[in-house]
Amino acid sequence: MRTILSLIPKNQTGLFFSILESKKPSKCQLVEKFDNKVWGDNEDDAVKFAILFYIYSFIISEEPTTIVIDRKDFDLVESGRYIDYPWGKKAFDLLILHLHTKIKHDxxxxxxxxxxxxxxxxxxxxxxxxxxxxxxxxxxxxxxxxxxxxxxxxxxxxxxxxxxxxxxxxxxxxxxxxx
Known part of the structure; x- marks a missing residue:
């Protein structure tokens, strides 16, 4: 059975990827690039930034300096397959992971x-x-x-x-x- 990620090409290029040149871009970097509208007149990249910004600001809301954006998430947005990805499950899994460190089962x-x-x-x-x-x-x-x-x-x-x-x-x- 093939997964969504197996369908994404490995050699994505373009402005959307070149703007976030860091190997492990943080949400803070994404917000900075989004606020500065670094995509210029490229409407496709503007939409991709808006989608990724929405995902990391509202669905996976964390402190800007603590979360690293997965390359897989860039690939999902670039390919358009982000629509089929289970973001709710990812957000829930992250919530449980973080709560597990704060709430102790006694x-x-x-x-x-x-x-x-x-x-x-x-x-x-x-x-x-x-x-x-x-x-x-x-x-x-x-x-x-x-x-x-x-x-x-x-x-x-x-x-x-x-x-x-x-x-x-x-x-x-x-x-x-x-x-």
Whole structure:
């Protein structure tokens, strides 16, 4: 069975490839070239840059300095076969890879910096007196963990014990259910 990549010629040339002369071009280099519109009047290369820029800015969104653009992705865009490529699977695999380094599986719980993830969402959503120095609610969507923006990186249990875990004047808020 032939794969998409086996159908792509190995000797691609042209402005699109010559502009990104680095052997391992970063997203930062791509953004710089895109912002400078280095393709000039070549509309084909402009479209290819726009497609690759979209893929790496929205589908595979990472920090510009940390991600290296695969040669395979250039080849897919150059050949037009990017339409058939499973970008969603690639984005999901990268997400899982990066989450695996941050979230530790500890027996029955998934933990982020030692704090069970399910409890973290519950605290944010249900505790009415949550300290705004730690987190602020920015929207009201599902999954609920995305509703919150944290300000402090590593709140510890001792910090919570002095504030929101105290019983005096700390009512629990009613959570609105989504149907």
């Amino acid at each position: 027996g029955k719980y998934f933990r982020l910096f030692g704090f069970p993830l399910a409890l973290q969402v519950w605290f944010y959503e249900c505790c009415s007196n949550f300290d705004e120095e730690i987190t602020v609610k920015v929207c009201d969507h599902i999954p609920r963990i995305l509703n919150w923006k944290t300000k402090k990186d590593f709140p510890r249990l001792s910090y919570f014990a002095k504030g929101m875990f105290r019983d005096d004047n700390n009512p629990v808020r009613t959570v609105q259910l989504y149907v």
